[in-house]
Amino acid sequence: MALDIEHFAKVELLKVIENSDIDAYDLVEDYIKSLDEVRLKILNDELNRNMNNPYCGDIIAKYKDNYPIWDFMEVIPFGRFINVYRFCAETIYDKKLRDNYFLLLSIKDLRNATAHNNCLINNLSPRTSNHRTNYGLIHELSKIGISNEVHSKKMSNARIQQIVTLLYTHKRIIKSDGVINHQSEVLNETITRMYKHIEYYRNNEMVTTNFGFLKTIVDNWYPIV
Incomplete structure (x- = not known):
């Protein structure tokens, strides 16, 4: 279900961007410029790790330093996508996207837990x-x-x-x-x-x-x- 949400969240975000007057390349450039030195290094490390990935390495090689938003979303991990999602929501001033962003943050934690086969019911106590x-x-x-x-x-x-x-x-x-x-x-x-x-x-x-x-x-x- 988390994978479903990731896919349809990307589709929804692209539709919103296409219906706006924002350039798809400028949007990624502005996002990258918004990162401080530490966060920029983390992003570059994420991209470099995927350089030899057979599923997205060719996209990185083709668009390196000049990504359109739809290709950028294909080469970044889910946590990074959520961060980009928030940036787009704030750039476009879209309230629904901003609301979705906070929901996606919660889903990321559950997605990571299931990916690592963590036990989901080892603590059902309130106030955690x-x-x-x-x-x-x-x-x-x-x-x-x-x-x-x-x-x-x-x-x-x-x-x-x-x-x-x-x-x-x-x-x-x-x-x-x-x-x-x-x-x-x-x-x-x-x-x-x-x-x-x-x-x-x-x-x-x-x-x-x-x-x-x-x-x-x-x-x-x-x-x-």
Whole structure:
């Protein structure tokens, strides 16, 4: 789902840029100029590491020092893309892009955790998150009957907050019914697997209530059609 979001976020950003009067080459140049010496070195190191990459090395060789935005996005890592996304949002003065930027920050952490096979439920305690939950997300939770008390407690856990932010952002950004329907099937299979031996956790309220919280969200946001 994070990969879906990355792809469609790029598509959405390019559409916004194409509908503006901003030059695609100037945009990248202005972004690079905005970096201080330390951050510029980090960017150059990222690009240099990909010079021999068979999937994007030729793009770097062709456009080095003069990238259009659509090719620049193909040769930078996800974390860098999020930073570029914010710069574009501020340059174009697009509020929706700026809101998406903060959602993408949360998704990056979850994406990295899953890429490294980290355990996602080794700490479901409340008050572990360092970020406030997105207002639009809170509104969507209230629409499916989740009370302020429940969402405040559950979303104060960093892991749960990131997972639910991923689900919300996927609904917000993805424009393909086929992609959404596919992920709905996968999510419902995941929920079924979570509950296969729910009796194992009968004495662990933290697990059972968080599982129930996620099930309610998936049932309402990603029903099988």
